[in-house]
Amino acid sequence: MDFGLSQDQQLFQDTIRRWIEAECPTSRVRAIMESDTGHDPGLWRALATLGLTGLLVPPAYGGAGLDLLDAALAAEQLGAGAVPAPYLGSTMAVLALLASGDSEEHRRWLPAIASGELVATVALAEAQDVWDADRIRTRAEGPTLVGEKTLVPCGDVAELLIVAAQDEAGPGLWLVERGAPGLAAERLRAMDMTRPVATVRFERTPALKIAAGREAIDRIRDAGLVLLAADAYGGCRRCLDMTVRYVLTREQFGQVIGAFQGVKHQLADLVTEVEPSLSLWWYAAHAWDHMPADAARHAALAKAYCCDLYDRTTRVCTELHGGIGFTWEYDLHLWFRRAIFDRAYLGGSEHHRARAAALAGW
Amino acid sequence: MNLSWSPEYEQFREEVRTFLAAEWTDADRAAGPEPEGLAAFTGASVRVDERATAFRLKAIARGYLYRHVPRRWGGGEQPPDPLKATIIAEEFKRARAPFEIMGQGPSMLVPTLLEHGTDEQKERFIRGTLLGHIRWCQGYSEPNAGSDLASLRTRAELDGDHWVVNGHKIWTSNATDADWMFALVRTEPERPKHEGISYLLIDMKTPGIEVRPLRQMTGDADFNEVFFDNVRVPAGNIVGARGQGWQVSRSTLKHERALIGSAALQRRTFDGVLLMAQALERDGRRVVDDPVIRDRLVQVETRLVASELHGHRLLTMSQRGEDPGLAGLVTKLFGTQLGYDLGKLAMDVSGGGGMLAPGEPCAPAMGMFGLAYMWSLGVLIAGGTANIQRNIIAERGLGLPRDARR
Numbered sequence: 001m002d003f004g005l006s007q008d009q010q011l012f013q014d015t016i017r018r019w020i021e022a023e024c025p026t027s028r029v030r031a032i033m034e035s036d037t038g039h040d041p042g043l044w045r046a047l048a049t050l051g052l053t054g055l056l057v058p059p060a061y062g063g064a065g066l067d068l069l070d071a072a073l074a075a076e077q078l079g080a081g082a083v084p085a086p087y088l089g090s091t092m093a094v095l096a097l098l099a100s101g102d103s104e105e106h107r108r109w110l111p112a113i114a115s116g117e118l119v120a121t122v123a124l125a126e127a128q129d130v131w132d133a134d135r136i137r138t139r140a141e142g143p144t145l146v147g148e149k150t151l152v153p154c155g156d157v158a159e160l161l162i163v164a165a166q167d168e169a170g171p172g173l174w175l176v177e178r179g180a181p182g183l184a185a186e187r188l189r190a191m192d193m194t195r196p197v198a199t200v201r202f203e204r205t206p207a208l209k210i211a212a213g214r215e216a217i218d219r220i221r222d223a224g225l226v227l228l229a230a231d232a233y234g235g236c237r238r239c240l241d242m243t244v245r246y247v248l249t250r251e252q253f254g255q256v257i258g259a260f261q262g263v264k265h266q267l268a269d270l271v272t273e274v275e276p277s278l279s280l281w282w283y284a285a286h287a288w289d290h291m292p293a294d295a296a297r298h299a300a301l302a303k304a305y306c307c308d309l310y311d312r313t314t315r316v317c318t319e320l321h322g323g324i325g326f327t328w329e330y331d332l333h334l335w336f337r338r339a340i341f342d343r344a345y346l347g348g349s350e351h352h353r354a355r356a357a358a359l360a361g362w
Numbered sequence: 363m364n365l366s367w368s369p370e371y372e373q374f375r376e377e378v379r380t381f382l383a384a385e386w387t388d389a390d391r392a393a394g395p396e397p398e399g400l401a402a403f404t405g406a407s408v409r410v411d412e413r414a415t416a417f418r419l420k421a422i423a424r425g426y427l428y429r430h431v432p433r434r435w436g437g438g439e440q441p442p443d444p445l446k447a448t449i450i451a452e453e454f455k456r457a458r459a460p461f462e463i464m465g466q467g468p469s470m471l472v473p474t475l476l477e478h479g480t481d482e483q484k485e486r487f488i489r490g491t492l493l494g495h496i497r498w499c500q501g502y503s504e505p506n507a508g509s510d511l512a513s514l515r516t517r518a519e520l521d522g523d524h525w526v527v528n529g530h531k532i533w534t535s536n537a538t539d540a541d542w543m544f545a546l547v548r549t550e551p552e553r554p555k556h557e558g559i560s561y562l563l564i565d566m567k568t569p570g571i572e573v574r575p576l577r578q579m580t581g582d583a584d585f586n587e588v589f590f591d592n593v594r595v596p597a598g599n600i601v602g603a604r605g606q607g608w609q610v611s612r613s614t615l616k617h618e619r620a621l622i623g624s625a626a627l628q629r630r631t632f633d634g635v636l637l638m639a640q641a642l643e644r645d646g647r648r649v650v651d652d653p654v655i656r657d658r659l660v661q662v663e664t665r666l667v668a669s670e671l672h673g674h675r676l677l678t679m680s681q682r683g684e685d686p687g688l689a690g691l692v693t694k695l696f697g698t699q700l701g702y703d704l705g706k707l708a709m710d711v712s713g714g715g716g717m718l719a720p721g722e723p724c725a726p727a728m729g730m731f732g733l734a735y736m737w738s739l740g741v742l743i744a745g746g747t748a749n750i751q752r753n754i755i756a757e758r759g760l761g762l763p764r765d766a767r768r
Contacts, residue, residue, distance in 0.1 A: 001371065001445055002364045003674040004682065069363060244760050259763040261749075264756035271755060272692040272699070279671035280664070286363050301664045353660035354653070362640065362650050362659070 003282070005073070013073050019050055020081035026331045029194060032084040038187070038196035039086065039119070039157045047085055048116025052078075056094050061110035068095075068223055069285035072230035079234030079342075082334040084194035088227055088345075089121030089153035092220045096122060096162040096173050099219060100210035105175065109160060120160040122220065123149035123200055124346070131221070131347040133164060133171040133214035138202065140167035140209065144182070145174055145202035151345065155198030156185040163200075163207065164217050171214045174207040181205065192341035194334060222296050224346050225303035226288055229281035232310035232342045235335045236274045239317040242332065243267065246321055263320060270313055277306050300356040304349035310339040371445055378426065378453045385420055386459040410494035414460040418493055426450050427462050428492050431472065436489030444680045465536065467491040467498035471544045474561070478602040478610045487542075487563070501531040501545030501564070501588060502611070509750050511546070512555045512608060516590060518547040518562060520597065525549070525562060527570075527593040533744075537573045537586035540566050550605045561607035563599040570594070580720075580736045625669040625697070628704055631734060632666055635659070635708045638726055642713065649711055662707050665700045672696070688759040695751040698742045705735035 005013075023046065032040045047053060055071045057063020064070075071091050078087055090113065097109055097120075112118045125131055126138065127150055138147025145165055155161070159178040164171060176183060182203035190197050211217075244267065247258035257263050284302040287294040314336040318325040325332050343349065367375070390413060421427045422438045429447060431437020440446070454461045462468060472491055475484050490496035507514035516529025527547055537543070543564045550558035564571075570593035575583035602610040636659060639650035649655055672693065679686045708731035709716040718725035720733040742748050756762040 001367050001448075002678050002681075003671070004363065004678040006363070244762070248762065256763060258756075259765065261753070261765065264760075264762050265749065265752040267760060267762070268695070268752035268755040271688060271759065272695045275689050275692045276665075276668040276672035276696055279675050280668050282363070282675075283667075283671050286365065291365075298667075301660070301667060304660075305664045305668065350657060353657050353664075356660050356664075357650075357656050362636070362656065 003279070009070065009073055012070065013077055016050060016052070016074055016077040017080070019046075020077060020083060024081055024083050026082065026334065029082050029084055029334060033193035037157050038084065038193065039154060040084070043083075044085055044119065045116040047083075047087070048114070052085075052087065053090060053116045054110075054114025056091060056098070057110045057114040058098075058106075061106060062114040063094075063110065067285070067289040068226060069282065069289055071223075072226050072281060072285040075227040075230040076234035079231030079338065080238040082194050082235070082238075082331075082338055086119050086121060086154035086158065086195075088195070088224065088231070089158065090119060091227060092122045092224050093120035093160065093162045095220045095223050096211065096216070097175075099216050100173070100175075102210055105208070105210060113160075118159040119154055119157055120162065121152060121154050121158040122224075123152040123155060123161050123163040124217070124221065125149060125151040129347075131351070133217040133221075136164055136166050136171055138163065138165040140165050140172075140174060140207065141204065143206060143208070144204040145176065145207040146204060148199065148201045150188075150199045151197045152185070152200050153195055153197055153345075155200045156187045156196070161200065162210070162220075163202070165207075167209070169212055171217055172209055173211040173216050173220075175210050176202070176205055176207045180207075190341070192337040194338060195341055218296065221346055222299040223288055225299040225352070226281055226285045228342045228345060229277075229284065229299075229302040229306035232306040232339065233274070233278055233281060235338055235342075236270075236277075236306075236310055236313040239313050239332065239335050240267070240271060240274065243317040243320050250322075257320075266316055266320060270316055273309055274313060277302075277309055280305055297356050297359040300352040300359070303346070304352040304356075307339070307343040308349050310335075310342055314339045367445075367449075371449060374446055375449045375453060378450055379457075381421070381424060381426070382453060382457040382459055385417055386457055390417070391458050409460055410463070415493050415495075417460055421454075421459075422492070426454075428468070428472075431476065431488065431492065435476070435484045436492050442680075444677050448677060463492065463494040465498070466500045466544075467496065470500065471498050474544070474601060474610060478561075478606075480598075482598070483563070483601065496542060497536065497540045499534050499537045499540035499543045499566070499586075499588075501534060501543045501547075503533040504530060505532050509747055512559065514546055514548060514559065516545070516547045517551065518549050518560065518595070520549075521594075523597045524594040525597060525600070527562070527564065527590040527595055529590050531588040531590075532576065532585075534573075534586045534588050535584060537566070537588050538575065542566060543588070544601075546607050546611055549607075553605060556608045557605050559607035560604050561601040561610040562595055563601065564593065564595050568593050568595065578740070580733060625666065625673055628666055628697070628701060629670070631704055631708070631731075632663060634727060635704070635711055635731070638708075638731075639711045642711065642715075642726060644713055649713070655707075655711060658707050658710075662700070662704050665696075665703070669693075669697060669700060688755070691755050691759045694745070695748055695755065698738070698748060698751075701738040702742060705731070705738035709735050 051064055052074050054063030055066045055074060058065045094113060097105060113120050126136060138145060138149060145163060149163060161176045163174045163176055165174050182205040184201045185198045187196055187198045247263055248256055250257050280302040284298040287298045318332050318336060321332060324330050418427060425438040425440045428437035429440040433439040468491055472488055475488055487496060502511060504514050504516060518525040518527045543566055545562050545564055546559050547562050548558050549560040570591040572589040574587045576585045576587050577583045578585060639655060640648055642649045676686050676689060712726045712731055715726040716732060718729050720729040722729045757764055
């Protein structure tokens with residue numbers, strides 16, 4: 001009975017944190033997010049060297065073969081650093097490939113993903129805020145796809161797309177390669193500039209079906225929910241750290257503003273919610289790995305709660321900074337914007353709470 | 363992370379079960395129930411008959427109860443092992459067997475005596491307190507000393523070999539049943555407020571003590587006021603040195619904060635609210651199918667799950683010997699806020715029936731949720747109000763400055 005991290009996991013998190021501090025400060029985050037593609041292959045290869053691109057890839061294909069919990073621990077650190085990397089889409093794509101059980105495709109793609117050579121992503125959403133597998137309109141016509149996906153993370157730079165679509169048998173997952181005929185991707189201007197998204201169109205685009213049934217889609221969606229919750233938690237902690245440091249130095253009315261009860265109580269209320277939220281995504285990740293009966297519901301609960309809290313935390317932290325917090329130069333809005341991504345991507349909080357109620361059979 | 367029990371602990375659980383099967387029989391269970399909920403928390407009606415006492419003595423001898431208390435003073439004296447403690451609590455609860463006496467004597471006074479008491483005080487009080495034979499109340503709050511407890515004014519002056527106590531305590535649970543009170547009194551009025559306080563043990567049968575029940579907003583009287591009129595307390599009943607009472611009392615308040623806000627109780631309440639939402643109909647559909655109520659139910663349940671899991675995390679930290687830090691400081695505020703939202707949700711699920719008073723037969727759940735709703739305010743205030751908790755979290759947890767005026 002041990003609800004905590006192993007020494008290896010703690011060391012792993014420390015390593016990532018120190019690497020981000022040294023190699024990806026917010027000056028680099030800004031340079032990447034303001035670049036043409038919003039993606040830096042050099043950063044991605046460096047994260048591959050740290051092992052982040054292959055955490056879930058089996059050792060036989062050059063990865064570490066770890067659990068979703070480990071991937072979520074990395075997501076927490078990337079969230080804390082507002083790191084502009086296609087980690088979320090890539091990790092979900094790896095899980096989709098693994099779910100396919102197609103060893104030829106494993107051999108073909110997993111080593112390249114693990115080494116950081118190529119970026120993979122998942123295309124789940126469609127217009128009108130469609131996230132659920134049953135509502136997908138993109139259709140398979142023979143060995144091709146027809147339709148349009150949107151809000152695809154790094155959809156315009158990814159070399160490999162895992163696409164949720166339908167055929168006569170129902171929903172499933174298809175694999176599409178960059179450069180395939182009839183494939184067009186268009187980057188969208190997004191609130192979160194550190195994780196660009198694109199619309200991707202398929203006009204009889206050659207595609208390979210790798211998994212059938214909504215369960216395959218739901219399973220990677222659930223993993224994504226856990227990763228978003230972990231990212232949100234990491235962002236909350238970072239914003240709180242920044243804000244505590246700020247209120248300990250900013251003086252008004254002849255004292256540091258951190259001595260005012262109004263300020264202290266706002267921060268105390270936030271940490272009182274943020275601190276226990278850690279256990280929600282830890283457990284959701286552990287359940288995804290080892291307790292399938294609990295996995296879907298706890299992923300939904302963790303996502304909704306942690307992402308709501310992320311929104312509240314970034315708002316209050318900005319408010320406590322006063323005018324400086326509202327400037328472009330001050331970094332807080334990087335996390336404020338990431339909170340918007342985390343809340344909306346894969347469906348909003350109300351959607352997941354409604355799912356959680358249904359999953360419990362209420 | 364591993365949420366299963368290792369063979370060592372599974373074996374320990376078997377030992378506890380075997381002990382309970384042999385020593386606490388169906389006949390014992392039938393003879394009288396162990397109290398639950400608020401009654402168990404305040405220790406108001408814990409079973410302390412001969413059979414329960416004989417059982418507790420055997421359980422103590424096995425090292426199952428009062429594990430932090432040395433055998434010399436009547437405890438089980440075991441090396442700290444939060445997992446074993448959890449197993450024991452689970453199995454005793456399952457068997458509905460007498461457990462450690464709850465309430466302020468064992469939870470607050472005993473740790474204080476162990477840390478600051480003389481051997482004579484330990485010998486005299488601890489064993490009887492652990493068995494429920496000596497019942498205690500806490501004399502801290504006063505009408506003008508609530509959150510600012512250190513401004514208390516009940517005075518004790520040394521007259522020969524006795525302290526003479528005069529003053530007025532309030533919000534005293536169990537004062538009508540208690541044999542003794544542990545109290546904070548002002549003995550050095552000329553010193554700064556924190557340095558002039560002493561910790562006294564007062565026999566409630568001493569002449570000059572008057573206990574008046576205090577009726578709270580629920581209509582019941584679970585608290586009291588206690589008046590002291592020239593109450594003579596033997597000089598040896600001071601714990602720690604003169605003027606050291608504030609420090610002496612610190613460990614116990616910390617202990618109480620860990621006690622209030624239990625997730626298990628809130629889980630039972632939530633399950634009840636959910637059942638009610640599934641059973642009641644409104645506007646032609648089940649209340650649980652109202653999307654707003656449904657969303658609120660999940661929101662409250664999420665925080666309840668977080669509270670339960672957070673407890674597991676603290677347990678693991680404690681097992682590993684890690685300092686919980688901020689994670690420990692937030693538990694009371696998180697739990698009491700959750701309790702308040704849970705109580706409010708229960709009222710809204712009750713609908714018009716929520717207007718009816720506790721005990722009214724045609725109210726949903728006999729109106730018990732209204733009582734729980736009122737009590738959710740009680741625990742928000744007791745043991746340090748929510749705003750005091752926020753100060754503690756900000757100052758000790760986040761390192762923000764103390765208010766200059768304190």
